[in-house]
Amino acid sequence: MKKYLFKIAFFFAFVAIIDVACGFAFRYLTAKAKYGETYNNNYIANVCVDDVIILGSSHADRHYVPSVIQDSLGLSCYNCGEPGCGIIPAYARYKMITERKKPQLVIYEATPGYDYFIADDYSKYLGRIRQYSDREPVADMYETFGDELEPLRLLSNMYRNNSNIVQNLMDIVVPTKDYRGYGPLFGKLTEEAIIYNRKTQLEKDIKSQKIDSLKLSYVEKLFADVKADGVCIVCTLSPYFMTRTNDKDDIKYLPVIELCRKYNIPFIDNRNYEGITGEMEYFQDFDHLNDNGAKKYTSSLIPTLRKYLEPNSNYLTRE
Amino acid sequence: MLFNSLKFLLIFPMIFGIHWAxxxxxxxxxxxxxxxxxxxxxxxxxxxxxxxxxxxxxxxxxxxxxxxxxxxxxxxxxxxxxxxxxxxxxxxxxxxxxxxxxxxxxxxxxxxxxxxxxxxxxxxxxxxxxxxxxxxxxxxxxxxxxxxxxxxxxxxxxxxxxxxxxxxxxxxxxxxxxxxxxxxxFDYNQAVSGLKYLLWGMFLKVVIADRAGIYVDTVFGSFEKFSGLGCMLASVLYSVQIYADFAGYSLMAVGIGKTLGFSLIDNFNRPYFAATVTEFWKRWHISLTRWLTQHVYLPLGGSRCSKTHNYWNILVTFLVSGIWHGANWTFIIWGVLHGICQIIEKAFGWNKKNYKGAGRLTRIILTFIIVTLAWTIFRSPSIADALAYFIRFGSTSGELVAQGSGSTLTYTIIGIIPLIVFELLCEYFPYAYNWLCKKQWLRWCAYLMVFTMMMLTGVFDGSSFIYVSF
Incomplete structure (x- = not known):
């Protein structure tokens, strides 16, 4: 038995050495990444000092073009949105950025499914920021949303960088264009996709969803912190292909509308945006604008953003 | 509590320690x-x-x-x-x-x-x-x-x-x-062997099964979006997923048993190297096949009866197997399909043939295709969905690979490579395998590589095992 236990201990000693080596290797690989997701995440966590930041999930990532905002407002901009992201990484990212510098404007694209509806579990959201779990804002999120054994798992560098290696290496060797965090989609919506999506959209719409009060409390925390930081924030809903007029769709947004009212934050509802909604040439799929659509939408949003950036603007409108 | 949860991995050393104390x-x-x-x-x-x-x-x-x-x-x-x-x-x-x-x-x-x-x-x-x-x-x-x-x-x-x-x-x-x-x-060799089983079983589960599962769920969840080839790829990956998932669990069970001094039956013997469906069932879920043979097939008369009666016995046995898997027509059809394939093999004498070389390879591929098609029915929520999925096989329009799933597929392939190498070695080059096993440094490198791969590329969402719901 002694020999057995000794060999197990020996094995885990080796594992510990590999783990430490992996920690160094991943830090090196992350710092070396010049493109893609790894670069974006590292930029948001360690570099970003931009004037305008965009937070949210795929709608934020695909619909807001930083170059358009930069050119029009004369403010530097970075898109911190990520598909399937939601409030958990969004809040942590905001806190990591404000450790360095407070932005002038936060555009927060609300997505009820990720931001405050009950989903499978929190691990997929926490996974997006796991690499930075040694940073205080991320550690706080883990304390709130992680399970009781998560701190033990996070001791491992290999676990913290789990499922990152392929992306890390790709982001070093495969050059991609730097869109400042924006993830453009190319291609147009096809008739076939419309027929398919109409069917699935109906199925999606009839799903009843319940509110996750813990996640919702972090939406509130984000609003409260942004306000306390003296940063201008707008909460937005960007266009969908299909016109959304039914009450069921509206109900989904009531919690965030309530919070916007509470914190005197403009709620800009552009789900049905004239000139974009229903136009196949501006959409890549039913829910997401393509690059042309995103540029058109971002440009059309500029006057509104400019209005809210004006000093002493006092607002509470649902546009 | 499931073996792939961290809670179990923390509790098990205590059970092990107290048991042997x-x-x-x-x-x-x-x-x-x-x-x-x-x-x-x-x-x-x-x-x-x-x-x-x-x-x-x-x-x-x-x-x-x-x-x-x-x-x-x-x-x-x-x-x-x-x-x-x-x-x-x-x-x-x-x-x-x-x-x-x-x-x-x-x-x-x-x-x-x-x-x-x-x-x-x-x-x-x-x-x-x-x-x-x-x-x-x-x-x-x-x-x-x-x-x-x-x-x-x-x-x-x-x-x-x-x-x-x-x-x-x-x-x-x-x-x-x-x-x-x-x-x-306490038997040192048995306990060491148990840990090897546990490690490899865990690898199959978290590196291969759970990763392939992410892709399979994406495609099966909205197969209308995918081309025929895309759907076929998902079906093949489901075959890989269900094997890695169930064999992974069984290996962990056998491994844990061994560390506690028990020998449990090996439930799998490289089933996808089977040259016939009949052989597949001698290699897949061996303990269930044995149970069904002893308590259903033989009491019905087994093969010591007329041919027609024997075929009936096979069909009933696999009908029971289908029903055992779950209360859904998909499982029943899956079971019957396996039964029919075995009846055909028996009727033509294919199950007795000793295939070799290219002939065996062809048979292995053919059997894998049959088994994969049957798994597609097994995986579908209903027979109507399975039919719609099969119809989709003929489509050339749609996505080949799910958008944004590049890394999922890459990790799955990275995980499958050691599995294929290991199974090929065991199946066709046992002498080389045994020779390699004698090299202690190589063994240790393999254990560390498997563990490191698990930590770096495994899916740790504590997902359940497919067969737990059966």
């Missing part, structure tokens, strides 16, 4: 401790489930004692009654809603509206496995293959032994009970 001469205490640990881990799923487990255990234990002393005629009646009684929780939990819905739909088709209230209960974890193990014991006593167990402590452990309770393997009483009774002393 109890001296062998106090074997009764060891058994009591293992029963306590088994029930505790089972209660973790849902406390009420333990009552079902206990109920099935007590019915079969006292049933065994009762029928042993009965005369032949009375015994025959009693065995039916006791078997139905032992199977009752399984029938109620697993099949009540299915039967209720099927009868209602059937009556509805002829204009009669009649429906019983549905049961909104979750199926107790591993109910099919422990019920079949307990019923197997009862039938063995009935057929006088074994003597009825007199010690309830031993029998409680036999049915509830935690490594195998959630997903098997389904042990036979004459294999496991003697091991429970024996005073086991």
């Amino acid at each position: 109890i001296p062998a001469k106090y074997n009764q205490w060891r058994k009591l401790f293992l029963i306590f640990a088994s029930y505790l881990l089972y209660i973790y799923f849902k406390p009420a489930y333990a009552l079902v487990l206990l109920g099935v255990t007590l019915v079969t234990f006292y049933g065994g004692l009762f029928i042993e002393h009965e005369g032949t005629a009375r015994k025959k009646h009693l065995i039916w009654l006791l078997t139905v009684l032992a199977l009752l929780p399984l029938l109620v939990f697993k099949y009540y809603n299915f039967l209720n819905n099927s009868v209602s739909e059937g009556l509805g088709a002829i204009g009669l509206m009649f429906t019983l209230p549905g049961l909104n209960w979750a199926v107790p974890v591993g109910i099919s496995f422990f019920t079949f193990q307990a019923v197997g014991y009862l039938l063995d006593v009935f057929h006088e293959r074994i003597k009825a167990e007199k010690d309830i402590i031993d029998y409680l452990l036999f049915v509830s032994f935690f490594p195998q309770i959630a997903s098997g393997p389904i042990s036979k009483a004459d294999e496991l009970l003697p091991q429970i009774k024996r005073e086991r002393s």
